[in-house]
Amino acid sequence: MARYRGPSCRLCRREGTKLFLKGDRCYSDKCAVERRNYPPGQHGQRRPKFSSYGEQLREKQKVKRIYGLLERQFRLTFERAERQRGITGANLLVLLERRLDNMVYRLGFAPSRAAARQLVTHGHFTVNGRKVNIPSYLVSPGDVIELKPSSRNIQMIQESLEAVVRRGVPSWLELDKEQFRGKVLALPTREELTMPVREQLIVELYSK
Numbered sequence: 085m086a087r088y089r090g091p092s093c094r095l096c097r098r099e100g101t102k103l104f105l106k107g108d109r110c111y112s113d114k115c116a117v118e119r120r121n122y123p124p125g126q127h128g129q130r131r132p133k134f135s136s137y138g139e140q141l142r143e144k145q146k147v148k149r150i151y152g153l154l155e156r157q158f159r160l161t162f163e164r165a166e167r168q169r170g171i172t173g174a175n176l177l178v179l180l181e182r183r184l185d186n187m188v189y190r191l192g193f194a195p196s197r198a199a200a201r202q203l204v205t206h207g208h209f210t211v212n213g214r215k216v217n218i219p220s221y222l223v224s225p226g227d228v229i230e231l232k233p234s235s236r237n238i239q240m241i242q243e244s245l246e247a248v249v250r251r252g253v254p255s256w257l258e259l260d261k262e263q264f265r266g267k268v269l270a271l272p273t274r275e276e277l278t279m280p281v282r283e284q285l286i287v288e289l290y291s292k
């Protein structure tokens with residue numbers, strides 16, 4: 085399956101905001117958005133002019149890149165959100181937040197969602213005592229996500245847990261650092277998701 089392999093910081097610069105794709109680097113003064121806050125490329129410093137379609141497309145690309153999804157995965161998630169009751173845009177963001185790789189990142193076991201996806205794929209985590217190696221697995225309230233005992237000495241995980249104080253753990257999750265365990269207390273509401281996302285533009289794009 086095709087996946088972007090280029091510099092992660094280029095994606096942040098293209099969207100004009102921090103997407104937190106590089107872990108600790110995004111919180112330091114080395115962040116590319118802080119140093120060069122304009123799109124990459126030869127014409128990056130020109131003032132961009134977007135049509136309404138261009139704004140919708142950029143918003144979709146931004147959310148895809150935040151969560152690390154390909155177009156087909158993102159479209160299927162949107163269609164599922166559309167079938168649910170409630171506001172489609174809010175449903176979409178909640179479905180994306182429920183992904184296991186995102187929850188591993190949110191709990192602080194990994195410095196980025198890309199790293200969390202790799203850890204999940206390699207079978208380092210269990211959900212309610214059962215090994216799950218599917219990053220797109222949707223967790224539910226009450227689920228317990230735990231790092232396998234044989235994986236607790238991985239340096240990246242230990243360093244990420246030490247740095248979780250700076251990033252913080254969302255209110256809908258509970259982290260037990262001593263037991264390498266996290267619990268999903270509830271599903272997040274739209275108000276609790278503070279990312280700079282205008283999900284209504286994505287709904288408008290797919291509704292055409």
